[in-house]
Amino acid sequence: MATPDTAAPPPRKVPEAVHRRRWAVLAVLLCSLLVVVLGNSVLNVAMKTIAAPAPEGLGATQSELEWAINAYTLVFAGMLFTAGLLGDRWGRRRVLIFGMAVFGVGSALASMAGSPEELIAFRALMGFGGAFVMPSTLAIIVNVFEREEQPKAIGIWAGAVGLAIAIGPITGGLLLSHFWWGSVFLINIPIVTAVLIAMVVLVPDSKNPRPGRLDPLGVLLSVVGLVLLVYGIIKGGQLADFTVPEVYGTAGGGLLVLVLFVLHERRSSHPAMDVRYFRNPAFSAAVASLALVFFGLMGVTFFMVFYLQSARGFTPLQSGLLMLPLAAAQMIFAPRTRIVVERFGARAVCTGGMVVMAATMAGYALLDTDTPLWVLEVLFLFQGAAMAHITPPATVSIMQSLPREKAGSGSAVNNTFRQIGGALGVAVLGSVLSTVYRDGVSDRLAAVPGLSEEARHTAGESIEATLTVARGLGPAGRELVGPAHDAFIHAMHVTVLGASAFALLGALVAVLFLPAKGAARATAGAAGPAPRARQTEAESGAEG
Known part of the structure; x- marks a missing residue:
């Protein structure tokens, strides 16, 4: 996989015309990335509204709400790798434009859904389009920036992902306070339209000049x-x-x-993915680190919404605003992580980030229904800073372990493992939370007179389900509120300690397998293709 330093290509690999507009290209890519990630995270705060009976909502059940979220994740994760391969073969700009167009159509249809089933189907269509956007953005970045600027550009890219995850609830809260639930999807349409025009004008096309057989x-x-x-x-x-x-x-x-x-x-x-790349410890360790950190992050983010809204009583907008430190820290630190990596190396930075991530997750065990908000804000701030020191160097390790013509499939591997890690985090940690919560509240539900077995089972699914049943019981239901809060807080404490353990596992992977500072420099040109291949690839990037 490695090539000798003497075989390294000349410094100029990106055509001058593309090099001059690289930051404008990055801005367009970030806008496309923001709208796709935002289109997913914004739904979390709208779940309670969509569950309301028509005409306020769709009357969706708890299971239908979960599938409205999961339909996107299922299709998105399933298509990521294929989308990256198609970008390498057919051209990343073409695939990116296709994905944005499909995502826009899915958003428009979702905003007009007349039933939970229609919403689930249109969310799946959004996931299909989003799968063609995510790997293309990162692959194009690798092809318009020189190697020495790639860490900075990828750091900005990673910060944008964190920003979108955090501002989604804020955007959703603002829209829901003024408009109907479909506005959280309809807001995507003008953004998608503007981004599509900018892509045609600014973004160069690039692809693998020798893709080989299918x-x-x-x-x-x-x-x-x-x-x-x-x-x-x-x-x-x-x-x-x-x-x-x-x-x-x-x-x-x-x-x-x-x-x-x-x-x-x-x-x-003629493999679709050369699995020999996983023999590179830097590549494999970076992939594993990303999967583990997103396992913990997405799992914690999932139930933090219920902590803020159900246990603490904040509105969707207030909940989103409280998560701003998480976004701010990523925006501030992610673009600058390369400076720390240059001084201490990817191994030390990623390991340190993982340890801080584990500490902040364990810190959520300090939270109660009356904990001062500054404690939560400090935890969010440090968690965002930890993420900013993990995602960029791990992503750079993945992308720079592969030749440029494989940037699409490399980006797809990066995003696929992130999605699988996140899905596992929501599923596994959500399962732990649900199981511990049900055990904690079951005795209290059994003591409620007149509550059927089916109603008790439904009420024990989550704190929101218990509070919904309590509201339906009138004054008699008030006795359920305190036990529901206590059971949820206990379940959250157990769950975050599990998430912390997975983050520590990520730290162990990073310290054992990521390259040290000196080793990283020695293999800076590893896995690169022959000079002529890179030059051909660069020339193909001048199209458009």
Whole structure:
């Protein structure tokens, strides 16, 4: 995989015309990234409104609400790798424009959904479009920036992801306070339109100049394996039980198909993904670190919404504003992480970030229903700073371990493992939260007179479900509020300690396998293609 330093390409690999407008290109890519990530995170604060009966909402059940979120994740994760391959083969700008257009159409349709089933279907369409956007943005960045500027550009890219995750609840809260629930999707349309025009004008096209033969069997195995695995993970979290045949059967089947995918790719003369890249410790460790950190982050973010709104009583807008330090820290530190990496090396920075991440997650165990808000804000601030010192160097390690013509598939691997880690985090940590919460509140629910077995089961699903039943019982339901809060806080404490343990596992992976400062410099040109291949690729980037 490595090439000698003497075989390194000349300093200028990006055409001058593309180099001059690189920051404008980055701005367009960030806008496309923001709208896709925002389109997913903004839904969290709208769930209670969508659950309300028509005409205020759609009357969606708890299961339908979960699938409105999970339909996006399922299709998005399943198509990421294929979308990255198609970008390498057909041109990343073309794939990016296609993805943005599909995402815009899905957003418009979702805003006009007349039933929960329609909303789920249109959310799946949004996920399909989003899958073609995410890997293309990172691949284009690698192809318009010189190697020495890539860490800065990728740091800004990572900060934008964190920003979108955090401002989604704020945007949703503002829209819901003035408009109907569909506005959280309709707001995407003018942004998508403007971004599409800017893409045509500014973004250069690039692709693998020698893509080789197609690998339809490999592509099919990757899609089927990822969809089955993510479906099983989601279903296990939904049922709070991973021993159900539907759960372990689909997840296990997905893993089996992915094993077949790896075996096929190892034997194929024209693999869709060269699995030999995973022999590079820097590549594998960076992928594992990202998956583990997003496992903890997405799991914690998922139930933090319920802590703020259900246990503390804040509005969706207030909840979003309280999470601003998480976004601000990522915006401030992510673009500057490269400076710290240059001084201490990726291993030290990622390991330190993981340790701080574990500490902040464990710190959530300090929270109660009357904890001063400054404690929460400090935890959000440090968690955002930790994320900013993990995601950029890990992403740079992944992208710079691959040749430029494989940037699309490399970006897809990066984003696929992030999505799988996040889905696992929501499913596993959500399952732990639900199980501990049900155990804590079941005795109190059993003591409520006149409450049927079915109603008790429904009320024990979550704190919001318990509070909904309590409101329906009138004055008699007030006795459920205190026990529901206590059971949720206890369940949250147990869950965050589990998330902290996974972050520490990520720190162990980073310290053992990421390259040290000196080793990283020595292998700076590793995995690069022949000079002529890079020059051809750069020339193809001048198109458009």
